[in-house]
Amino acid sequence: MESCPPLPDTAEVLARIRSASVVPVLVVDDVQAAAPLAEALAESRLHCVEVTLRTEAGLRVLRRLADRPELLAGAGTVLEPQQVDQAVQAGARFVVSPGLDPVVVERCLELGVPVLPGVATAGEVLRARRxxxxxxxxxxxxxxxxxxxxxxxxxxxxxxxxxxxxxxxxDNAAAYLDEPSVLGVGGSWMAPRDLLARRAWDRIRTLCAQAAQLAATTAGRQSA
Structure with a gap:
């Protein structure tokens, strides 16, 4: 791999996610949307984002957002170990996967990038713990x-x-944020793919502001 900025440790990343409370999960089809999207996020003080690698533009969008010093940008929908390398090289500060693939987790651990694999059963939670x-x-x-x-x-x-x-x-994020085991919630409601495609920036800013207000009302709900 080419050189990349030093990665924060896992405790630091998790503390920032907990502080953020709400993590926008972004599916972006056009890299030109990255700049106005970053402005909308910064304006509303949503400072932790997950950029999914579901689109061809995903890595380039991730790189643009990761270059913003006020943002903690992670890579989502990481399915293969080589995507871990690509994401880290693009500036990802953490990696998120929809499931617990041991090969992906192991590559993240090798590189020292914090990883949040997807779990939906007690067995998968135990594997993550292992x-x-x-x-x-x-x-x-x-x-x-x-x-x-x-x-x-x-x-x-x-x-x-x-x-x-x-x-x-x-409507339902607060119920999750009330749980002591929850670091933060991820969702796309504040910048959905269709609004991004239509460049509906006024609407996106409104939704981001509402999400930020939700995060603010739940801030300090539990100690890190």
Whole structure:
């Protein structure tokens, strides 16, 4: 790999996610949207983002957002170990995967990049724990039992924290954020793909501001 900026340690990343509370999950098709999107995020003080690698523009968008010093930018929808390398080279400060693929997790550990693999069952949570991971992504959260399932995982396996994503929006995010095991919630409701494609920046700014207000009302809900 080419040289890349030093990576923050996992504890620092998790603390910043907890402080942010709400993590926009971005699916961006056009790299030209990166600059106005970054402005909308900065304006609303949403400082932690997950840029998914679902589109051809994903890595370039990640690089543009990672260059913004006020943003903690991570890579999402990481499916292959080579994508871990690409994401880190593009400036990702953390990696998120929809499932727990041991090869992806192992590559993240080799590179020293914090990783939040997706988990939806107790067995997967235990596998994440076996890797020594302090946190995982609960995905798809709503379809996998929502807050009651999350509460059951946390009761049985208390040394893992979660970032729920999937089916979460402005109306139900607070219920997750009230759970002590939750670092923060991920969602795309503040900058959905269709609004990004239409360049609906006024609407995106409004949604980002609402998400930031939600984050502010839940700030300090629990100690790190």
């Amino acid at each position: 890797f020594g991971l302090p946190a995982a992504k609960f995905f798809p959260a709503e379809q996998s039992g929502g807050v009651p399932a999350l509460r059951a995982f946390a009761s049985a396996i208390p040394d893992i924290a979660f970032m729920p994503t999937g089916g979460i929006g402005q």
